Amino acid sequence: MGQILSGYYIYMLSILLIFIALATILHMQFGLTGIANFGLSGIWGFGMYSCALIILKLNIPFVLAVILATVLTGIISLPIGRIILDLDNQAVLVGTLAFLAIIETLVISEKWLTNGVLGYGPVNYPFNFGTYTKFVYFLIILIFTIVLMFYARKLESSPPGRLLLSIQDNEPLSQSLGKPTFRQKLVFFTFTSALAGFFGAIAAPVYNFVFPKYMGPDITFTLWIALILGARKRIFGGLVGVLATVGLFNVVLETVVPIPSQYAGILYNAKYFLYGLTLILVLMFRPSGILGDKKRSKNIKNIGKFEKMEG
Amino acid sequence: MPFAAFLKSTFIIGLLESAPLMLAAVGFTLIFRLNGFINIGYAENATLGAYLAVTFNAILGWNFYISIIPAALLSGVLSVLTYLIVFRPAMKRGVGKTEMIILSVGVSFFIRYGISLIWGSRLYHFDIAKTHYLSFFGMGITSTQLICLGLALIIALGLYLFIYKTTYGETMRALADNEELAMIAGINPIKVSVLVWFLSGVAGGLAGIFTGVFTWVNTGLGWHMILVILLVAIIGRVGDVRGALIAGAGVGIITTAVTLVTQPAYGVVALLVIFIAILKFRKVRV
Numbered sequence: 001m002g003q004i005l006s007g008y009y010i011y012m013l014s015i016l017l018i019f020i021a022l023a024t025i026l027h028m029q030f031g032l033t034g035i036a037n038f039g040l041s042g043i044w045g046f047g048m049y050s051c052a053l054i055i056l057k058l059n060i061p062f063v064l065a066v067i068l069a070t071v072l073t074g075i076i077s078l079p080i081g082r083i084i085l086d087l088d089n090q091a092v093l094v095g096t097l098a099f100l101a102i103i104e105t106l107v108i109s110e111k112w113l114t115n116g117v118l119g120y121g122p123v124n125y126p127f128n129f130g131t132y133t134k135f136v137y138f139l140i141i142l143i144f145t146i147v148l149m150f151y152a153r154k155l156e157s158s159p160p161g162r163l164l165l166s167i168q169d170n171e172p173l174s175q176s177l178g179k180p181t182f183r184q185k186l187v188f189f190t191f192t193s194a195l196a197g198f199f200g201a202i203a204a205p206v207y208n209f210v211f212p213k214y215m216g217p218d219i220t221f222t223l224w225i226a227l228i229l230g231a232r233k234r235i236f237g238g239l240v241g242v243l244a245t246v247g248l249f250n251v252v253l254e255t256v257v258p259i260p261s262q263y264a265g266i267l268y269n270a271k272y273f274l275y276g277l278t279l280i281l282v283l284m285f286r287p288s289g290i291l292g293d294k295k296r297s298k299n300i301k302n303i304g305k306f307e308k309m310e311g
Numbered sequence: 312m313p314f315a316a317f318l319k320s321t322f323i324i325g326l327l328e329s330a331p332l333m334l335a336a337v338g339f340t341l342i343f344r345l346n347g348f349i350n351i352g353y354a355e356n357a358t359l360g361a362y363l364a365v366t367f368n369a370i371l372g373w374n375f376y377i378s379i380i381p382a383a384l385l386s387g388v389l390s391v392l393t394y395l396i397v398f399r400p401a402m403k404r405g406v407g408k409t410e411m412i413i414l415s416v417g418v419s420f421f422i423r424y425g426i427s428l429i430w431g432s433r434l435y436h437f438d439i440a441k442t443h444y445l446s447f448f449g450m451g452i453t454s455t456q457l458i459c460l461g462l463a464l465i466i467a468l469g470l471y472l473f474i475y476k477t478t479y480g481e482t483m484r485a486l487a488d489n490e491e492l493a494m495i496a497g498i499n500p501i502k503v504s505v506l507v508w509f510l511s512g513v514a515g516g517l518a519g520i521f522t523g524v525f526t527w528v529n530t531g532l533g534w535h536m537i538l539v540i541l542l543v544a545i546i547g548r549v550g551d552v553r554g555a556l557i558a559g560a561g562v563g564i565i566t567t568a569v570t571l572v573t574q575p576a577y578g579v580v581a582l583l584v585i586f587i588a589i590l591k592f593r594k595v596r597v
Contacts, residue, residue, distance in 0.1 A: 036409050083591050089409045090349060091590050094541055098583045101538055105583075109576030221416055228413060269427040276420030283414045284401055 010134045012251045014141055014206045019246050021145045021199045023226045023238025025192050028152055031232035032161070034168035035189055036089050038220055039080075039096035040196060042103040045215020047073040047197025049107060049114060051204045052123045062126035066201040073197020074190050081189040086182055100217060107212045114212075121209035141202060148195065152235050164188060218272070222246065225279045231289030240290055245275060321568045329563020330463035331521040335536060336543040336555040337470050338514030343544060344487045344552070345507050346402065348411040352393055352418035353515055353540070354533030359422065360386035360516025361523035361532050362430055369438040375455065383516040390512020391505050393418055399504075419534070427530045435528040459521045467556060470514060474552050483507055542586045 022044060029035045037043075051069035054060050060068070084095040107114050114120050125133050155161035166174045167181045174181050204210055222245065223238075230241025249271045282289065335357060342350050360382050367378030397418055398411070406414065439455045474480035486493040486503050494500060519533055543562050547554025562582060569578035 036412075083587060087590060090412065093409065093412055094349065094545065095587055095590050097538065098542070098587055102580050102583045105576050105579050109574065221420065224413060224416070265432055266428065269424045269432065271424075272420050273424035273428060276417045276422075276424060279417030280397060280414060280421060283406060283410055283417065284397070284404065287406065287410065 007134075009251075010138050011206060014134070014138045015203075016242065016247055016251055017138070017141045017145050018199050018203045018206070019223065019226070019242045020239050021141075021148050022196060023223050023230070023242050024145075024148055024152055024235070025196050025199075025238075026223050026227050027232060027235065027238045028155065028192050029189065030227070031234075031237065032152075032156065032168065033164045033185060033188060034089065035085065035185065036093040037096050037189075038093050038217075038224075039098075039100035039103075040223060041215045041217070041219035042100035043073060043077060043193045044196045044200040044203075044219075045107070045210075045212075046076065046103055047200030048204050048207075048210050048214065049120070049200075050197070051201035052120055052210050053113070055123055055204075056120075062205075066198065069201035070194050070198040073200070074194030077193030077197075078186070078190045081186045081193070085185050085189060097217070100215075100220065104212055104215055104217075107215070117212055119209040119211040121207075123204040123208060123210070125205045137205065141206075144199070144202065149235060149239070156235070160184065160188075222275065225275045227289075229278055229282050229289055231291035231293070233288070233293055234291045237289055237291055244290070245278070317571070321571060322564055325564030325567035326560055327457075327460045327464075327563075328567060329559050330460045330467065331518040332536070332539060332543060332563060333556050333559030334463045334467040334470070334514050334521070335518035335540045336547070336559045337467050337552055338511040338518070339540050340544050340547070340552050340555040341474070341483075341507050341511045341514075345483065345504060346398070348408055348415070349541065350398070350415045351412060351537060352415040352422065353390075353511070354537035355419050355422035355426070356386045356390050356512045356515030356533065357519025357522065357536055358426060358530060358533035359389055359519070361519040361528040362426055362435070363516075364520045365435040365437055365523065365528045366430075369435060372438075375437060375439050379517070379520055382520060383513045386516025386519070387509040387512035389422070390508045390515065393422075394504065394508040419537075423530050423534065430530075432530065437524055437528075439524075456524055459524050463517065463521045466514070466517060467559075470510065471552055471556060473510075479506070539582070542582060546586065546589050 022040060026037065026040055029037045029040075047069045050072045051065050054065040054068050055062060080096070080099055084092050087095065108116050110116075125137055127133065127136070129136050156165070163174065163179055163181075163184055166179070167185060171181050207214065223242075226241030226245045227238050228241070229244055230237035230239065249267075253267065286292075335353075338356070339350070339353050342353065363385055364375075364378050364382035367373045367382060368375050371378075397414065401411065401414055439453070474483060482493070482498050482503050483506070485496065486498055486500055490500060493503075515533075518536070522536060523532060539562065543558045544555055546562070547556070547558030565585070566575075566578040566582060569581045
């Protein structure tokens with residue numbers, strides 16, 4: 001039992017949780033607000049690298065480093081959002097992709113700071129409970145992921161959340177009603193990006209050594225495929241999608257089914273091949289994803305209540 | 312290096328190095344002009360073209376220049392197939408523009424990792440005999456590479472003339488501008504669309520081959536090109552073939568200049584920063 005708790009399984013499950021959290025953040029950005037963020041893994045990776053650098057270069061304790069990394073990620077997301085969020089969706093998409101490419105290129109090229117493709121570390125766990133260290137840390141990630149999902153759920157029925165929904169449905173209309181749509185979008189983008197940075201920071205000890213490939217476009221697309229497959233407009237869309245993609249391939253296939261090492265490369269290629277195929281089939285035949293579109297009846301009831309209050 | 316010589320070599324090397332990029336950007340722009348969405352899957356035309364050419368050339372032992380032709384044509388066929396099987400039905404179902412891009416990412420992954428499954432993950436090199444090493448403005452280059460760059464430039468310009476100066480080109484532009492009007496004028500939309508996707512795929516395949524000649528062929532080849540292609544297309548105003556040619560040359564010259572002064576990674580970063588600035592400045596409606 002102790003071996004399972006400290007070994008590869010718990011590592012894979014921790015990574016899985018972090019992916020679920022990221023897919024949920026993507027749900028909030030794209031599903032809820034319509035921000036097509038193709039740079040999410042770059043923002044996440046920025047949090048991860050800043051946390052590792054703050055701990056190892058500045059000798060700052062872990063908790064403070066996580067807070068600093070989160071704030072830093074928010075600080076760089078603000079100008080990114082300021083620049084791209086008033087553009088149309090396709091421009092947002094290529095703009096964020098370009099930001100991802102810039103961050104990734106710099107992480108690789110600035111070897112004096114990040115050690116390039118060789119990876120940077122080691123980032124150790126902030127505590128030591130012997131064989132239970134990884135398990136306790138897993139539980140902490142679990143708690144944060146659950147809190148994030150509660151926040152996403154609360155958001156949908158709160159006034160700022162409804163404003164975000166209305167921005168996605170018809171931005172000019174909300175603008176004409178005097179709503180500060182751009183500011184709302186910017187604040188929300190910065191906040192959720194900082195959240196992504198936070199999950200990057202707490203992912204650093206799990207990986208121990210951080211590599212530029214962890215923040216590459218493949219990760220962003222894995223998250224996109226997961227969210228679209230699950231259901232972009234549902235809170236559990238990210239969860240279901242990540243379980244059906246990363247969970248199935250990285251956890252079930254790689255750890256439960258023993259695969260001879262000479263086939264490992266084929267499995268990797270087959271994974272992304274099937275991801276691509278899945279994405280095509282879902283978008284063509286069930287664009288709303290496995291869970292389908294959200295029933296809006298609850299929202300309508302709320303709006304009714306709201307009107308009564310005003311009347 | 313004196314400044315005048317620096318400018319001269321930057322200009323000439325940049326122009327030559329950007330030739331495959333210009334070719335790829337023209338192909339990319341054709342599809343955008345016709346269907347109005349960003350096709351990330353276009354990257355894989357370049358990858359497949361390079362893989363097919365390297366297979367004919369290095370594995371089957373054909374002459375390099377002969378192996379280019381079927382490889383480019385098959386790459387065009389792939390492009391038409393993605394159009395007929397995926398993109399056309401998706402457009403008919405009314406899939407939104409953002410979703411079309413995500414869909415094209417799916418197509419890209421599907422083809423790229425399909426290629427990995429067939430060819431494996433190793434690198435391939437072109438087998439070119441009887442090549443001469445030349446020194447060209449302080450840059451080492453082989454005669455084959457020089458010929459390839461020349462060919463890329465000629466084909467890109469030829470494609471441009473085809474689109475603006477021939478009747479076929481006119482029907483393509485007509486269809487892109489106003490589909491209903493074009494149909495009233497008796498243009499068969501499917502036929503012309505297939506021709507556009509074919510030409511675009513051929514251009515992409517050739518660009519991939521001409522890029523692969525300089526280094527090697529691996530599955531990331533097209534993927535590494537696509538962001539720069541996208542950038543060139545957007546800087547040159549998406550949908551404008553002339554703009555794509557000019558922007559392609561400009562991007563090549565800027566990258567070369569920054570690379571000569573510092574290191575290649577900063578060239579990419581500078582380019583991306585300029586790109587984002589242009590997105591913002593123009594408030595592009597891509």
